[in-house]
Amino acid sequence: MRTEIIQEDRDILVVYKPPGLATQTARVGQQDVVSQLKNHLSNSYLGVIHRLDQPVEGLLVFAKNKKAAAALTEQLQHQGEDSLFSKHYYAVVCGLPEICQERLENYICKDRDNRAVILEKPSVQKAVLNYTILQKSEEKRIALADIFLETGRFHQIRVQMAYRGMPLLGDMKYGNEESRRRTQSLGVRNVALCAYRLEFIHPVSKERLTFRIKPRGSVFSFFSQ
Secondary structure (H helix, E strand, C coil): CCCEEEEECCCEEEEEECCCCECCCCCCCCCEHHHHHHHHCCCCCCEECCCCCCCCEEEEEEECCHHHHHHHHHHHCCCCCCCCCEEEEEEEEECCCCCCEEEEEEEEEECCCCCEEEECCCCCCEEEEEEEEEEEECCCCEEEEEEEECCCCCCHHHHHHHHCCCCECCCCCCCCHHHHHHHHHHCCCCCCEEEEEEEEECCCCCCEEEEECCCCCHHHHHCCC
């Protein structure tokens, strides 16, 4: 699995991360996006701005110097639809949701088993996302959702959608019995989630940049994007 460079200049790298490849790992001998990019840059500076879970595919931006890293990190801290930095995802969920557009607000913490857990009482870790159901497959009883994040919490999309009764296909960690059966029957090998659109302000030129890709996971082929 190789990281694909979408755009590169003196200050940033925008890349496509394939599913199954970690963004960054401490495991000796295991390849990740960061190590591949450092090899590409001959081990010069590389600033990690945000991450994607290992089973998830999609777009990431990295900084090639500290000034760019600081500017992008500042944008990320205030992400949102009207902010400078925004991320959109496609997700294939199990079931045929009756509510096709909704804003979800939950509170999340990480437990000792490295799982995200929804809390019933308010906490510091507020998680907010907006989803819109774009298409449904009555035959396969699955749906394609467009998800926009207002916050960036640990495993946020996966746990919030599962808690709402719409677990993602391929998600063995947060899925239920039905979604696991459908995952197996459809031959889904990774979490059906793709960071397909990324927008931010270039840290030096101040130009607003928009990047968009088409998901490559086979499960997305059931829908038109």
